[in-house]
Amino acid sequence: MWIELTKDILGQKAGQRIEVEDKDGQALIAAGSAKPVPGDPLADVVGKAMQEMLGKLSSSLNGAVEDALKQFAAAQTLSQKGARKILFGEGSDGDPKRTFGSFLLAVRNRDQKALEAMGARYVDWTDGAEGKAALNTQVGTAGGYAVPIEFHERLLALVTERSIVRPRATIVPMTSRSVQVPSLDVVTAPTAGDTAFLGGLVARWTEEATTLNETEPNLKMVDLINYELSGYTKVSNTMLADNAIGLESFLLQLFARAIAWYEDWGFLRGDGVGKPLGVLNWAGLVAVTRSGASAFAVADAANMYSKLLPGFSPSSACWVMQPTVLAKALLLTQGPLNFFLDATGKPRFSLYGLPVEVTEKMPALNTAGDVLLCDFQHYLLGDRRQVEIAFSDQVAFLTNQAVWRFVSRIGGQPWLKTYVTLSDASTTVSPFISLAAG
Numbered sequence: 001m002w003i004e005l006t007k008d009i010l011g012q013k014a015g016q017r018i019e020v021e022d023k024d025g026q027a028l029i030a031a032g033s034a035k036p037v038p039g040d041p042l043a044d045v046v047g048k049a050m051q052e053m054l055g056k057l058s059s060s061l062n063g064a065v066e067d068a069l070k071q072f073a074a075a076q077t078l079s080q081k082g083a084r085k086i087l088f089g090e091g092s093d094g095d096p097k098r099t100f101g102s103f104l105l106a107v108r109n110r111d112q113k114a115l116e117a118m119g120a121r122y123v124d125w126t127d128g129a130e131g132k133a134a135l136n137t138q139v140g141t142a143g144g145y146a147v148p149i150e151f152h153e154r155l156l157a158l159v160t161e162r163s164i165v166r167p168r169a170t171i172v173p174m175t176s177r178s179v180q181v182p183s184l185d186v187v188t189a190p191t192a193g194d195t196a197f198l199g200g201l202v203a204r205w206t207e208e209a210t211t212l213n214e215t216e217p218n219l220k221m222v223d224l225i226n227y228e229l230s231g232y233t234k235v236s237n238t239m240l241a242d243n244a245i246g247l248e249s250f251l252l253q254l255f256a257r258a259i260a261w262y263e264d265w266g267f268l269r270g271d272g273v274g275k276p277l278g279v280l281n282w283a284g285l286v287a288v289t290r291s292g293a294s295a296f297a298v299a300d301a302a303n304m305y306s307k308l309l310p311g312f313s314p315s316s317a318c319w320v321m322q323p324t325v326l327a328k329a330l331l332l333t334q335g336p337l338n339f340f341l342d343a344t345g346k347p348r349f350s351l352y353g354l355p356v357e358v359t360e361k362m363p364a365l366n367t368a369g370d371v372l373l374c375d376f377q378h379y380l381l382g383d384r385r386q387v388e389i390a391f392s393d394q395v396a397f398l399t400n401q402a403v404w405r406f407v408s409r410i411g412g413q414p415w416l417k418t419y420v421t422l423s424d425a426s427t428t429v430s431p432f433i434s435l436a437a438g
Contacts, residue, residue: 002017002018002025002036002037003017003018003020003025003028003029003034003035003036003037004016004017004034004035004036004037005017005018005028005033005034006032006033006034006035007032007033007034009028009033017037099151100147100151100154100155100252102114102118103115103118103120103145103147103148103151103389104389104391104404106118106120106145107120107144107145107389107390107391108391115145118148119148119149119150120145120146120147120148121145121146122144122145122146123144123145123146123386123388123407144388144389144390144405144406144407145388145389145390146386146387146388147386147387147388147389151252152385152386152387154252155252155255155256155259155387156256156385158252158253158256158260159256159259159260159263160260162256162257162260162261163260163263163264164264164267164268164318164320164357164359164361165263165264165267165268165376165379165381165412166260166263166264166267166381168315168316168317168318168376168377168379169267169376169377169379169380169381169412170376170377170378170379170380170381170415171381171383172224172380172381172382172383173383173385174224174226174382174383174384174411175384177225177226178223178224178225178226178411179223179224179382180221180222180223180224181221181222181224181380181415182220182221182222183220183221183222183415183416183417220417222380222413222415222417224380224382224411224412224413225382225411226382226383226384226409226410226411227274227275227276227409227410227411228407228408228409229259229262229263229266229275229407229408229409229410230405230406230407230408231258231262231405231406232403232404232405232406255387255389255406258406259387259406259408261361263408263410263412264359264361265278265361266278266410266412267279267379267381267412268280268320268361268362268372269281269361269369270412272413276410276411276412276413277412277413277414278412279372279374279379279414279432280363280368280369280372280434282413282414282432283417283418284414284416284417284418284419284430284431284432285419285430285432285433285434286307286419286428286429286430286432286433286434287368287433287434287435287436288300288303288304288307288433288434288435288436289303289436290366290435290436290437290438292438293366293438294328294365294366294438295328295438296321296325296328296329296371296435297328297332298332298336300371300435301329301332301336301351301352302336302352304371304373304433304434304435305352305373307373307428307429307430307433308373308375308429308430308431308433309375309378309420309429309430309431310429311375312354312375312377312431314350314353314354314355316375316376316377317354317373317374317375317376317377318354318355318356318357318373318374318376319351319354319355319356319357319371319372319373319374320357320359320362320371320372320373320374321356321357321358321359321362321370321371321372322358322359322360322362322363322364322365322370322371323358323359323360324364324365324370325362325365325370325371326349326356326358328365329349329351329356336351336352337349337350337351337356338350338351354373366437366438367437368434368435368436368437369434369435370435371434371435372432372433372434372435373432373433373434374431374432374433375431375432376431377431378414378415378416378431378432379412379413379414379415379431380411380412380413380414380415381410381411381412382410382411382412383410384408384409384410386408386409387406387407387408388406388407388408389404389405389406389407390404390405390406390407391403391404391405392405414431414432416430416431
């Protein structure tokens, strides 16, 4: 909520209008230190209050991100060799003047000249517009700056490393809120001896000079819509940066981890309302009956495997299970589960030759979907390839904190409408298989 201070408080002068959390605003109003502001005071804030608060920013933050950015700024005054060691780590290379940390510093300081040089652009969040070419002095609830392409690619690379779905899905680049993707109609069950995989196209054996069988494939359009994934973090005074080495990696991972976690959750469990449609809520999900309560046995894995849509490969298909299910899988005695060490020495698992991904994003043991077998090449991931970042020193000023907010626009849903019926006209298979509740 927006308030106007009636008394000087925490370094802010009476008469200033600022945005605070509702509970903080109500407390100040009840104490007689502020009064509510009707309407939208954003223009006044931009023209007056935020400029005054900017000068007090450095003294008000002591958290990990702020400490890291201070060290970024200090490192940029050093020699190229000294700056590279601090920003990128021992033996690494890079341009200290063109880093993700430099971009964050420019956003925090509203350094439009530096942002323009990096290729960043301001994106307005208040009027429903997709974006603006011109930069702007507004931040926080008003809008944010699009991460420049060179940093965005590195950010997405880290997201991919930490994601289950993104590196295996079919990526559809998007330049608008929605796009239509063609898909063969594999929903209609074929007659015996034909296949649904050709989308209604059939062929017949004929003699010469006889009338040919006329058919054509049935195409359907999948309407892929992207949604806004946004999050924010308050800079905490208890999170101190003890080590300046590798700051660039630290700041990139800070945002990449959040994006990767919530993307995956949406692709796996989203209900399609204001968010991606996850495979657990898809109409074509095939559920396999569990062998017993809280069980995951060889028979369960084998039955799930037999229901997977043909044409999968280890590059796009994998098992996804909740950590408590892994304890059951490790007890499989007939040898379908194997493990090996990757280059980092981390144990990796495969079940019937397909990788096993263990994640807390799945439902608990004995709940429907605690184990999934997925071929994510049949999952469409609509990517605007744009992440916007904004900074505000007002929202949580009563707790002497600042807020970083990120916005990413993505969409996701299975490519097919539902499961596929095989040429025997009765057996159903799907790219997404779950284990039913016990």
